[in-house]
Amino acid sequence: MGKTMIQKIIQRASGKEVQVGDRVWCKIDLSTARDFGGPNCVLQFDEVTDKAKVWDPDKIAFTFDLQAPAHAEKVANNQKIIRDFAKRQGISKVFDVNWGIGQHVLLEHGLVKPGDVILGTDSHMNLLGGVGAFATGVGNTDIVASWINGTLWFRVPETMRITTTGSFGKGVCMRDYLTFLVGKLGADGMFFKAVEYYGETIEKSSLADRITLCSMVTEMSGKVGLITPNGEVLDWLVKRAGKEVIERIEAMKADSDAIYSDDLHFDVSKLEPMASCPDAPDNVKTVREVAGTHIDQVHIGSCSNGRFEDIAAAFEVLKDAGFQVSDNVRTIITPTTREVMKQCAEAGFIQKFLEAGVVFTNPTCSLCTAEHYGVLPGGDVGVSTTNRNFIGKVGKGSHTYLVSPMTAMASAVKGVLTDPRDILK
Amino acid sequence: MKIQGKVWKYGDDINTDVIFAGKYTYTIKDRAEMAKVALEDLDPEFTKNAQAGDIIVGGKNWGCGSSREQAVTCLKERGIGAIIAKGFARIYYRNCLNEGLPIIVSAEAVDAINAGETVEVDFDASEIKTASGKVFKFPPYPEFVRGLIEDGGLIPHVKKSLGLSK
Numbered sequence: 336m337g338k339t340m341i342q343k344i345i346q347r348a349s350g351k352e353v354q355v356g357d358r359v360w361c362k363i364d365l366s367t368a369r370d371f372g373g374p375n376c377v378l379q380f381d382e383v384t385d386k387a388k389v390w391d392p393d394k395i396a397f398t399f400d401l402q403a404p405a406h407a408e409k410v411a412n413n414q415k416i417i418r419d420f421a422k423r424q425g426i427s428k429v430f431d432v433n434w435g436i437g438q439h440v441l442l443e444h445g446l447v448k449p450g451d452v453i454l455g456t457d458s459h460m461n462l463l464g465g466v467g468a469f470a471t472g473v474g475n476t477d478i479v480a481s482w483i484n485g486t487l488w489f490r491v492p493e494t495m496r497i498t499t500t501g502s503f504g505k506g507v508c509m510r511d512y513l514t515f516l517v518g519k520l521g522a523d524g525m526f527f528k529a530v531e532y533y534g535e536t537i538e539k540s541s542l543a544d545r546i547t548l549c550s551m552v553t554e555m556s557g558k559v560g561l562i563t564p565n566g567e568v569l570d571w572l573v574k575r576a577g578k579e580v581i582e583r584i585e586a587m588k589a590d591s592d593a594i595y596s597d598d599l600h601f602d603v604s605k606l607e608p609m610a611s612c613p614d615a616p617d618n619v620k621t622v623r624e625v626a627g628t629h630i631d632q633v634h635i636g637s638c639s640n641g642r643f644e645d646i647a648a649a650f651e652v653l654k655d656a657g658f659q660v661s662d663n664v665r666t667i668i669t670p671t672t673r674e675v676m677k678q679c680a681e682a683g684f685i686q687k688f689l690e691a692g693v694v695f696t697n698p699t700c701s702l703c704t705a706e707h708y709g710v711l712p713g714g715d716v717g718v719s720t721t722n723r724n725f726i727g728k729v730g731k732g733s734h735t736y737l738v739s740p741m742t743a744m745a746s747a748v749k750g751v752l753t754d755p756r757d758i759l760k
Numbered sequence: 761m762k763i764q765g766k767v768w769k770y771g772d773d774i775n776t777d778v779i780f781a782g783k784y785t786y787t788i789k790d791r792a793e794m795a796k797v798a799l800e801d802l803d804p805e806f807t808k809n810a811q812a813g814d815i816i817v818g819g820k821n822w823g824c825g826s827s828r829e830q831a832v833t834c835l836k837e838r839g840i841g842a843i844i845a846k847g848f849a850r851i852y853y854r855n856c857l858n859e860g861l862p863i864i865v866s867a868e869a870v871d872a873i874n875a876g877e878t879v880e881v882d883f884d885a886s887e888i889k890t891a892s893g894k895v896f897k898f899p900p901y902p903e904f905v906r907g908l909i910e911d912g913g914l915i916p917h918v919k920k921s922l923g924l925s926k
Contacts, residue, residue: 358904371785372828378789383915409786458827458851474829474855480918488904488914522773523821527850556821556850615773704782725775725825727801 337590339494340561341529344469344587348452355594357491364451365394366481369437371401371704372456374413376478377420383479389424390485396428396446397421398437401700402707405432410706435672435698436638438462438470439546443674445575449564450583454481459638459722461552461559464530465545466572467587469559492529492558493596494589499534501604506756508648509544510640510720510739512536513551514609516601518619525557528596531589532562536603542568543642550639551722554616563588608742608754613716613734614726622742622754631715633660633747634702635740636669640720641698643678646670649744650684655760658691661750667694667709669701693747705730718746761883763841763862765815768806769875772819776831776852778802785828794830795837812839815881817873819845823852829859836861842881844888846870857905860913864888869896 338346345353348361368376380389389395397417405411414432421429434440438460441447449467453460456478463470473487481487499512517524530552537545545568549560563584564572573580608622635641635649646668653660660666668688670676676698679685688695694709702709703721705728711717713732720743724735738746741755748758778801780794788794799806816835822845823831832855835843843856846867856863862883869888873879877891886900901909911917 358902375789375829379915383919407786413786456827458825472827472851474827474832474851474858476829476858476914477854480858480914483915483918484922488908522824523847526847527853556824558850706782706786723825725777728777 336594337592339529339589339593339595340467340531340587341469341492341494341559343589344450344452345489345491347450347586353491355491355493358488359491360486360488361452363394363454363481363485363487365396365441365446365453366478367396367398367437367441367453367455368417368478369397369401369456370399370403370410370414370417372475373397374416375475376456377416379475380479380482384483389426389482392425392427394485395426395482396430396441397426398430398434398440399432400436401704403432403697403699406708433673435670435675436641436700438638439642439671442466443575443672445577448576448580448583450587454478454487458553459550462546462550462638464549464552464559464561465542466564466568467561467584471559472553492527494529494531494593495525495597495599496531496533496595498600499532499536499603500600501536501602503603503606506741506754506759507606507608508739508741509540509547511606511609512603513548514611514619514737515606517551517554517611517617518609520555522554522615522617523556525552525555527556527558529558530560532560537562538565541644542571543644546642547639554722608739608756610742610752611724611737613736614724616723616737622738622752625736625752626754628736628752629716630664630718630746630750630752632665632667632709632711632717633743634667634669634709634717634719634721635743636667636671636701637703637721638671638700639722640740641669641671641675643675645720645740646675646679646684647682649740650687652741652744652755652758653687653691653748656748656758658687660692660747662692663750664747665694666692666747667696667702669696670698672698702729704728718743718752762880763813763815764878764880765813765841766811767815767817767873767875767877767879768803768810769817769873770802770819773821773824774802774818775825776823776828777825779823779831780828780834785830791833791837794834798834798838810838810840813841814839815841815879816843817845817870818843819870820847822848824849827851829855832856832859832861844869844873857908858914860909862909864898866896866898872896
């Protein structure tokens with residue numbers, strides 16, 4: 336019987352022939368922790384092992400992204416716990432507060448290959464499925480166990496196949512398609528499953544779009560979304576992670592007779608700009624249906640939609656609006672990584688954003704939590720390209736609409752929720 | 761193993777932010793301290809009055825959102841005997857097994873159980889008995905999962921397999 340991608344990945348990592356439902360121990364290629372969750376991992380590891388050595392310091396990485404640089408003493412102290420541990424353990428892959436969002440930084444550094452099994456203390460680790468890696472967010476106990484002997488248990492999941500065809504219309508992008516999917520399938524629509532994305536829309540898409548699509552698998556309760564690197568994305572990845580990438584892709588391709596639990600097909604040609612309305616990602620409407628809604632703040636960024644292509648799309652909207660955002664909203668843009676920020680600087684975006692009245696920040700996870708600058712006061716309504724809008728997520732009593740970077744910028748320009756097609760020329 | 765406890769009942773999509781508030785994730789590292797603020801943003805009554813042995817009953821997608829394990833640790837340390845839900849978010853599910861906190865998926869039982877009643881869970885017979893005497897069977901844990909729970913969670917299990925435990 337044929338095997339899906341996740342089955343092949345788990346077979347490589349476990350050294351065993353596996354079937355759906357099996358629970359097996361897998362070798363871990365990279366076990367990471369960040370400034371959020373990481374200190375707990377370090378303290379727990381030292382406690383349960385009596386400060387033993389980690390299994391392999393070269394397969395552990397730390398990233399500082401949730402609150403970078405530290406904005407409070409409690410944060411600073413936690414970050415120090417990680418730095419001290421890395422030094423003591425001889426862990427050199429430490430990406431401090433100057434780098435940006437962990438998964439993206441790992442990817443840019445060539446530390447992620449298709450078929451890798453990667454752990455992290457971030458529920459959106461699985462965005463690395465955008466290049467075919469099985470990356471997954473876990474709790475601190477899982478991380479600590481992996482640091483002891485380099486393995487972790489997994490249940491082999493069912494696989495859902497989603498084929499996507501068609502090209503996006505003006506003002507519509509992958510984020511809108513994703514929001515549509517979350518609305519269509521619901522918060523548990525991918526329940527514990529792996530997803531394989533196929534079709535011309537995916538094959539033509541940028542790395543940024545693939546990351547968006549895989550990041551939000553979490554919001555549908557999926558384990559990981561997997562896309563086989565091809566075209567420009569493959570070239571980019573080989574340049575970063577080496578030629579082994581090509582062998583890995585061959586080894587993990589799904590068999591033609593693989594068994595899928597679901598087989599879905601969507602065409603994006605007639606899709607409209609979409610919004611996840613308060614207070615759940617799967618409360619989905621078209622932007623037209625909620626256009627004109629009062630808003631107080633706009634945020635463009637996050638691991639889902641803060642790459643150069645996302646910011647460039649927002650820039651186009653701002654350009655067509657004459658480079659001015661509304662005085663009635665606070666507009667914040669946060670690039671994903673330092674590399675993305677440099678790209679924005681080189682393209683001349685940052686100068687224009689600043690002149691338009693935008694707050695352009697250093698690369699961080701920024702407004703994914705209420706523990707960062709830009710927090711919303713009770714009663715305020717935010718528009719954001721982040722991945723969750725549970726009530727109070729970025730400030731008690733506040734509400735958030737999740738949209739594409741284009742819709743976010745259109746809303747920043749008009750000062751109310753706005754369909755970007757009303758601005759784009 | 762058999763447990764009996766008073767039920768705290770909640771709805772669908774209860775996320776980890778309301779089980780263990782984000783504002784505490786930086787300041788509270790002691791497990792006993794985590795237990796003191798469990799469910800503070802969801803149900804202050806629980807935070808004040810929950811007793812060891814009590815049982816939580818939730819709807820679908822219990823524990824969705826952030827991967828923070830404190831959302832499991834705080835309930836385990838509070839002495840919660842089991843969580844019965846229509847479904848669990850993936851990372852939360854793992855974290856429960858890794859912490860050795862028994863969880864059960866049974867939509868029928870969730871619909872039949874009322875807040876505040878006392879229910880019994882028999883893990884050997886794989887059944888839940890409600891106050892009115894209704895019995896709901898649930899699938900027994902696979903051997904692998906049973907091993908994790910019996911060893912007290914993932915770390916003791918790994919240490920045992922490596923010959924590191926006492």
